[in-house]
Amino acid sequence: MLLPVFNNGVCVFDFDRCDDFMGKKRVDKAIDKLFNLPEVLNHENVPDASGGRALSTAHLHQTHSIPELLNFKNNQLGDWILRRIFESATLLGFNETRDIKRFKYHRTWANRMEKGCEARPHRHASDAWSTPHLVAIYYTQVPELSADLIFIDDDNLELMNGPLLNDYPDCKQHKIESKTGRLVCHDARDLHATNKHLSELPRTCLIIEVGFAPLP
Ligand SMILES: [Fe+2]
Numbered sequence: 001m002l003l004p005v006f007n008n009g010v011c012v013f014d015f016d017r018c019d020d021f022m023g024k025k026r027v028d029k030a031i032d033k034l035f036n037l038p039e040v041l042n043h044e045n046v047p048d049a050s051g052g053r054a055l056s057t058a059h060l061h062q063t064h065s066i067p068e069l070l071n072f073k074n075n076q077l078g079d080w081i082l083r084r085i086f087e088s089a090t091l092l093g094f095n096e097t098r099d100i101k102r103f104k105y106h107r108t109w110a111n112r113m114e115k116g117c118e119a120r121p122h123r124h125a126s127d128a129w130s131t132p133h134l135v136a137i138y139y140t141q142v143p144e145l146s147a148d149l150i151f152i153d154d155d156n157l158e159l160m161n162g163p164l165l166n167d168y169p170d171c172k173q174h175k176i177e178s179k180t181g182r183l184v185c186h187d188a189r190d191l192h193a194t195n196k197h198l199s200e201l202p203r204t205c206l207i208i209e210v211g212f213a214p215l216p
Contacts, residue, residue: 002091005174006153011088011185015080015138018181023075030069031140031204035112045117048161051196052116058109058207066108066206077138081183085136085210088185094133098212106132106209113147113203118196121152121162124209125188131211132188141204142180147197149176149184154191165193178203 002009015021034040035055045054057064072078089100113119124135137149150165153172165173175195176184186192188209197203 003176005151005176005190007155008187008190009092010151010176010190011084011091011183012176013084013087013183013185014179015077015181015183017076017080021076021080023071023077027070027075027077028140030071031110031206034064034069034110035204046111048120048122049113049117050120051118053114054117054119055112055114056109058107058111061107061109064109065105066110066208067105070206081136081138081208084183085134085185085208088136089134089210089212092134092185092187094212097215098133099215100212102213103210104213106211108206108208110204110206113194113197115197115200118147118165119194121154121165121168121191121193123157123160123189123191126160127157127189129188132209133212134210135186135188136208136210137184137186138206138208139178139180139182139204140206141202142178142182143199143201143203145198146178146203147194148178150174150193150195151176151186152191152193157189159191162191162193165195178205
């Protein structure tokens with residue numbers, strides 16, 4: 001579903017088989033294995049995270065591809081996510097400027113945030129960047145009191161990292177609730193953040209950056 005968010009749209013979908021799709025155990029195991037890697041456990045927080053511990057495999061994106069590790073080509077989750085990314089590409093209008101049938105993953109990684117953590121405002125691409133075009137976020141584990149995703153109305157596309165979320169007035173913030181099994185697809189240029197994660201349990205999501213080929 002396409003939701004209007006300020007001057008743009010954001011696509012939100014919920015995977016109704018998120019708790020029992022075929023291959024789920026393998027996916028969960030692969031994600032936990034990633035967060036137990038010494039190179040993840042011993043790596044400091046990504047610069048966008050503040051207030052609490054945030055584990056991320058972003059720095060390993062070249063060697064630890066999420067679609068490969070989670071076997072996206074051969075399980076229902078991967079198939080569902082790919083179809084929704086394709087659908088989102090049209091809903092967000094990328095079909096008008098790009099060949100959306102040909103896309104490739106840019107960076108892919110997993111994030112796990114712990115109590116007190118929040119993601120500071122950031123964009124995944126500026127207007128001048130050729131790629132990525134779209135960012136897909138799939139939430140695999142969202143307990144009560146989890147951080148939600150917040151889109152921010154700030155049209156200065158040069159600004160890749162904003163100040164703290166609280167520096168923006170409420171009228172400049174649009175909340176999309178995070179939820180286990182939810183997929184959010186947005187234009188990579190959209191400024192976004194999270195509010196604070198208040199659960200004792202971690203919140204985990206996958207981030208998939210996508211680039212579309214030029215029109216033939
Ligand atoms: Fe992001």
